[in-house]
Amino acid sequence: MCGIVGYCGPRRVVPVVLEGLRRLEYRGYDSAGIVYLEDGRLIKHRSKGKLANLEAIIDSALAAPAHIGLGHTRWATHGAPTTENAHPHSDCTGDLVVVHNGIIENYHSLREELKDKGHTFSSETDTEVLAHLIEECLSDDLVSAVKEAVARIDGSYAIGVLWAGLPDTLVAVRNQSPLVLGISEDQGTFLASDIPALLPYTNKVVFLDDMELAILTADGYEVHSLISGTVVEKKVQTINWNAGMAEKAGFKHFMLKEIFEQPQAITNTVSGRINPESGMVDLPEVDLSSEEIKNIDRIFLVACGTSWHAALVAKYWIEKIAGIPVEVDIASEFRYRHLLIDDRVLTVSISQSGETADTLAGIRLAKKLGSKIITICNVVGSTMTREADGTIYTHAGPEIGVASTKAFISQLAALFLFTLFLGQKKGTVSAEKSREMGKSLIDIATVIERELPRIQTDIRKLIDSFYDCRDFLFVGRGLSFPIALEGALKLKEISYIHAEGYASGELKHGPIALIDKDMPILALVPQDDVYQKSLSNVEEIKARQGRLILIGTEGDSHLQKLTEDIIYLPRVADEMNPVLYTIPAQLLAYEIASRRGCDVDQPRNLAKSVTVE
Numbered sequence: 001m002c003g004i005v006g007y008c009g010p011r012r013v014v015p016v017v018l019e020g021l022r023r024l025e026y027r028g029y030d031s032a033g034i035v036y037l038e039d040g041r042l043i044k045h046r047s048k049g050k051l052a053n054l055e056a057i058i059d060s061a062l063a064a065p066a067h068i069g070l071g072h073t074r075w076a077t078h079g080a081p082t083t084e085n086a087h088p089h090s091d092c093t094g095d096l097v098v099v100h101n102g103i104i105e106n107y108h109s110l111r112e113e114l115k116d117k118g119h120t121f122s123s124e125t126d127t128e129v130l131a132h133l134i135e136e137c138l139s140d141d142l143v144s145a146v147k148e149a150v151a152r153i154d155g156s157y158a159i160g161v162l163w164a165g166l167p168d169t170l171v172a173v174r175n176q177s178p179l180v181l182g183i184s185e186d187q188g189t190f191l192a193s194d195i196p197a198l199l200p201y202t203n204k205v206v207f208l209d210d211m212e213l214a215i216l217t218a219d220g221y222e223v224h225s226l227i228s229g230t231v232v233e234k235k236v237q238t239i240n241w242n243a244g245m246a247e248k249a250g251f252k253h254f255m256l257k258e259i260f261e262q263p264q265a266i267t268n269t270v271s272g273r274i275n276p277e278s279g280m281v282d283l284p285e286v287d288l289s290s291e292e293i294k295n296i297d298r299i300f301l302v303a304c305g306t307s308w309h310a311a312l313v314a315k316y317w318i319e320k321i322a323g324i325p326v327e328v329d330i331a332s333e334f335r336y337r338h339l340l341i342d343d344r345v346l347t348v349s350i351s352q353s354g355e356t357a358d359t360l361a362g363i364r365l366a367k368k369l370g371s372k373i374i375t376i377c378n379v380v381g382s383t384m385t386r387e388a389d390g391t392i393y394t395h396a397g398p399e400i401g402v403a404s405t406k407a408f409i410s411q412l413a414a415l416f417l418f419t420l421f422l423g424q425k426k427g428t429v430s431a432e433k434s435r436e437m438g439k440s441l442i443d444i445a446t447v448i449e450r451e452l453p454r455i456q457t458d459i460r461k462l463i464d465s466f467y468d469c470r471d472f473l474f475v476g477r478g479l480s481f482p483i484a485l486e487g488a489l490k491l492k493e494i495s496y497i498h499a500e501g502y503a504s505g506e507l508k509h510g511p512i513a514l515i516d517k518d519m520p521i522l523a524l525v526p527q528d529d530v531y532q533k534s535l536s537n538v539e540e541i542k543a544r545q546g547r548l549i550l551i552g553t554e555g556d557s558h559l560q561k562l563t564e565d566i567i568y569l570p571r572v573a574d575e576m577n578p579v580l581y582t583i584p585a586q587l588l589a590y591e592i593a594s595r596r597g598c599d600v601d602q603p604r605n606l607a608k609s610v611t612v613e
Contacts, residue, residue, distance in 0.1 A: 002029060002101040003073040004179070005197050006160045006170050009188010009218045014061050017071035020190075020197035021051055025602060029073035030081035034058065035088040035097045035162060036069030042097055042164055046086035067188075067218070068168065070160045072099040078107070079124030088162075089128040091135035092119055095164040098134065100127040101193055102156035102177040110152065130159060142166045143215060146173060147226060150213075156357065158193055170216040173226070174208040178355040178383065181206040181214060181221055183236055189216045194353075195239055195379065196398050203239045207381040237381050253600045255401035255494070259586050263449035265406040266579070268395035269413040270441060274420070278431070279438025281421040286374055286390040288346075293425040296346045300371070301328045302362045303350035306404040306489065307411060311350055312482035313578045314415040321429060321437075321575075322422035331358035335365045343370040350415075351375070352399060352407040354382025363387065376414045378407050392418060401601045403493045405586050408486065412579050416441055440573035447570060448583055455567060459587045462549065462565045466520050467595040472499040473514070474585070475507065475541075476524035477534045479578045484524055487585030494603050495593035504537035517545040522588070524581050527553040528574045538562060551584050 003024030007016045013036045021032060032054040033046035045061065047053040051073065072087035079085040088097040104110070107126035110133060115121065119132040133152060138145035142163045150159070156176035163169075172179055172191050182190030182198035182205055190198050191214075198205060208214055211226040223232045251257035274281050299318060301311035308330055315326040331349075335358075341347070347366040349359050354377040363373045363384065375388035378396050385391045394410035420437060423429035429437070466472075472491055476484035485501035492499045502511050504523070515521065521541050525534045535558070541548060548563040559566050567584045593600050 002075050002193065003197070004099050004101055004158060004160050004191065004193040005071040006069070006099075006162075006172065006191030006216065007188060008068040008168065008170055008216055009184075010067065010186075011188060012062070012064065013066045013069040014058065014064055016190075016201070017069055018051070018055060019200060020192055021071045021073055023196040023199070024073060024192070024194055025051060029075050031074045031076070031083065031086035032072065033074075033086045033088050033099075034069060034071040036061075036064060036066040037162065037164060037167055038064055038066040040164060040167065042090075042095060042162065044088055044090065044097065046083050046088070048081050048083050048086060068162065068170065070097065070099050070162050070170065070191075077103055078126040085123045085125050087127060089123060089125065089131045091131040093135065096131060096135055096138070097162050098127060098131040099160045100130055101158040102175075104129055104153050104157065105155035106153060129153075130157075134161065138163070140165070142169065142171055143213070143224075146171050147213065150175070150226065160191055168217055172208070172214045172216065174212055175210050176357065176360070178353075179208045179214075180381075181208065181216065183221070188218045189221050191216060196400070199239070204236050205239055205381070206234045206236055207383075207386070209383070209386065239380065252594070253401065253590070255403060255405060255590055255600050258399055258401050258406045259583070259590065260452055261397070262406045262409045262583070263445040263452070265394070265396040265410045266413045266445040266448070268397075269410045270417060273417055274438050274442065276438070276442055277435070279420070279434035279436070281417050281424060281438070283392060283417065283421050286392065286418070286421065288372070288374075288390065288425075290425045292372070293422060295344055296324055297344040298346075299324050299326045300334075300341070300345060300347045300366065301326060301350065302331050302334050302347060302359055302366070304331045304356055304358055306408045306486060307350040307352065307356075307359075309482045309486040309489070310408055310411040310415060311348075312485070313412060313479060314419065316479050317416060317419040317575065318422065321419050322426055323428045324422065324426075329362070331356065331362045334358075334362040339365065339369060341366055341369040341371050343372075345371045346374065347371040348374045348376065348418075349384055349388070350377075350411055351384055352378045352404055352411075354379045354384035356384075360384060360387070374418075376411055376418070378410065402603055402606050403490055403589070403600075409579060409582060412582075413441065416575065437573065437575060440576050444572060444576045444579050447572060448580065451570065452583065455569075455584050456587050456591070458567050459584060459591050462567075463588070463591050463595060466547075466549070467592045469497060469520050471514070471519060472497055473511065473519065473521040474499065474501040474524075475504040475521060475537065476501075477504045477530040477537070478528065479574070480524035480526065480528075480534070480581060483578050483581050483585060484522075486582060487522060487589065490586055490589035491592065493606060494589055494600050495596055495598055496604070497592070504534050507537055507540060512540065512544065515541055515544045515546040517547065520547040520549065522549040522551065522585070525550055525552045525556075525559065526569070526574075526577045526581065527556060527571065528577060549588075551581055
């Protein structure tokens, strides 16, 4: 949610900041703004809506001889998405500006206190409080003023501050909201809320941790701990992404490009971690001994949204293959129940960004209760990976489309690796079964790459009578049930069609009342161990004149008796069906949304990285 970009260095600042903001558009936002220092005064531009609106009003500023500034894309929390509420926000003098991601929980009491002291507010936001609070604390030392101000605020925040009185310096603070510094010997110093904003200029980064303050100048940076007050030596990390990886490469949308990148994402995630001959899995980064694994009584899988659906698939895998009881929790609910967790429980968090606020809060609580933490994540150096006892990186590369595709597939690949790893360590998987399942995981990337163009063609042929529907049901049994949930989520996210996913056996417990000749139902019916049960549920839908779309196994002639709208997929190992059957569900959502003219990559009201609770 929201995007921060800052720069100080030899380049003209306005083009640098705008390019960074463009690369953060995927995070979700509804207004944008920029500020830069020129001839000793701060010049600020803001607009509601997309970044193009901001660019239209500052075209002449692109050539401004300014070399330090901040930019921001805002996702509205406190106050409507208006120009007045857009960042940056100023103090009373106009000489100090702040950009901010997160939520200041005690902003109301601070606002009233500052108003009593004569401060005048011009927005409805919680962020503006920060500008006035720093002003109240400021004499001639900006760093001390920022430290004094943030000591008074409660909540989550990533903050960038620029003051005309210190014209060559940016100050940044992080607490429970991501901030990363970009380091370059000759390009200057960069600040951003996510890595893609930095990639055109540098792949050398420093991740700030909670309660750390950074001082940025064109010549370098310094990081202070807000807890100890001392200077912190930070590790500079090299990111193996490049700017081109975040371009569309000829595809109409990032989402479609990322769907077609999924075979490579799977390959990148499993390569080097599984022996193709034996199927043996090596995950040294997990850092769990055989003895520790044998002592695990239960596993909690904690995630949000699409990652939660990946966790639901993993529950089936882990319980069947590794023989360990698994509980799957929506992270936003996890820490609010009475958790029965101790040192014999393993908690696994799943997150594309590694910054998801609810998931972070959950694993921190689990850790306090004695659990070891393993994180499955796509972003090197993210907060979740730094706080976990072990990490399995998914190596999907940057995912720009807000609706997750290749990150989900990569999570499934990583979770299956983890499942095999657990089973092999516990001795619940034979050598022959390890070889068989390892080969099925390695081979699924090739199957998907071969089938993707044909599936897209088949989907395009059948959506003519479905793209303008108001409602949709997705159903599946066993391993197909979480994919029904994921398919429904994708459709509602990007096409704004109301869609729900159900376990097929639940239809008769209520949802079947919705079925009539106008209700489309997509049913996942692979020829697996629950095929006959799934078929019976489809027959129930057919008997009530539901408009069926079936996704099933090649050669299953029975499906043709039920509907003409069928997507056939090749037979693969049952364990790999969730990975394969995700593809047509994603493409159905994409093609319908594209046909409806929706903003596929940046759907309304959504943010890529949810960094507030």
